[in-house]
Amino acid sequence: MMKYLQKLGKSLMLPVACLPICGILMGIGYALCPATMQGGDMNGFLNMLGFFLVKAGGALIDNMALLFVIGVGVGMADDHDGTAGLAAFASWLMMTNLLATGTVTTLMPSIADNVNKTLAFDKIGNPFIGILAGVIGATCYNKFKATKLPDWLSFFSGKRCVAIISGVVSIVVAAILLFVWPIIFGALIAVGQAIVGMGAVGAGIYAFLNRLLIPTGLHHALNNVFWFDTIGLGDLSHFWAGETSADVTWSLGMYMSGFFPCMMFGIPGAALAMIHTAKDSKKKVAIGLVASAAVCSFVCGVTEPFEFGFMFLAPVLYLIYALLYGIFTVIVTLLGFRAGFSFSAGATDLVFSATLPAAQKTWLILPLGLAAFLVFYFVFRFAIVKFDLKTPGREDDDLEAEKKAVLSNSDFTEVASIILEGLGGKGNVTSLDNCITRLRMEIKDYTLVDEKKIKSAGVAGVMRPGKTSVQVIVGTKVQFVADEMKKML
DSSP: OHHHHHHHHTTTTTHHHHHHHHHHHHHHHHHHTTTTHOOOOSSSSSHHHHHHHHHHHHHTTTHHHHHHHHHHHHHHSOOOOOHHHHHHHHHHHHHHTTTTTHHHHHGGGGGOOOOHHHHHHHTTHHHHHHHHHHHHHHHHHHTTTOOOOOGGGGOOOOGGGGHHHHHHHHHHHHHHHHHHHHHHHHHHHHHHHGGGGGHHHHHHHHHHHHHGGGGGTTTTHHHHTTTTTTSSHHHHHHHTOOGGGGGGSOOTTTTTTTTHHHIIIIIHHHHHHHHHSOOOOGHHIIIIIHHHHHHHHHHHHHHHHHHHTTTTTTEEEHHHHHHHHHHHHHHHHHHOOOOOOSOOSSHHHHHTTSTTHHHHHHHGGGHHHHHHHHHHHHHHHHHHHTTTTOOOOSSSSSOHHTOOOSSSSSOHHHHHHHHHHHHGGGGGGEEEESSSEEEEEEEEEEEOOHHHHHHHOOEEEEEEEEEEEEEEETTTTHHHHHHHHHHHO
């Protein structure tokens, strides 16, 4: 399972890399033109420029789920073929259309009378559904790309049938989600209602669950309980309406304030820990990914580029990350720091919300931010090193020694043939993939593997991580060998 999750995490790297710059553009645009998020007149060059930048950044941020569809579809495919991306897109279109509010209320009119159930399907186009569509597309591609149909259907043989099969699978999945999704969504709303009266501890539990549920998209259920007027609460809406705690029954802003030190300072601290613990050969890669994500989080509170960069690579670390949000939210609530956001908990919203009547002790962001930076840094650094977590820059792929490995045989077809023979023949190989330096195979019977035979092909080494896994260290020419082996399978 961990291996599968790590593969999923790696497939998200490409779409995630597109997001930080978009988040920064939105943050700058929002600072120039607050009316973009808060409403009001937009006049003058700076306002127009800000509006333009917000829309430019939102082009990808607002369609993050669709980026995940394509990224996961192609990334999880055995040979990273674009056909898998097309199949994933077909799956996405099928599920989001079948589970759209209009479709669902037509099929099941009773849902239209239930606000919570309607709300569940209003948020169906989320990253979780995007990732699910990507997985469906890639899985169908891996399993059916070589399917041979009868002569009268031969046009749809092979890769042409993958998108069709993905669509059929997606219909079944959508039918299941039609009943399951509102139940889960409703249960989370009930949880939210149960913790409303728990004060600072309840705010901490909410912040913890908010982050924990990000990968599934179900955090919207809780957000609607605490931020909007789903049950008569509406922390966000009342805050920006210019009200104070005297106008409501709770400490206004308590369900938003705890996010500020974590997003503005905690994430940069965690990012620095990832950079410091990255392998020397991969520090530049880690810096490029997590440093830009940290800036994005600080400026405008867009955290997904950072979170999706490691949540599947190191799920235990993501759990710790969510716990830290909960702890800091309890502390922030007790200390009386109050700020709000109309977009997210970044520096831009902190500045704008500081002028509102409900804002309190905003100067505390400095000591709280310093504390968050240090705590996130040291906790992340300890956990990464202690448990050898595969955060960005710590993956097992492309070790420097392996990069220097030289394949002694330049006949890639012969090399591939010998390796396949050493693996016990094509019938013993269930999947084939490669990284920068290694062939990665899943096999049926480990007793059929002949390591001496594989090494006779001129490869640098053979590794066996498990009874069903074999890795062959080829070096930087691994792609050529992999291409030849795929022809033989």
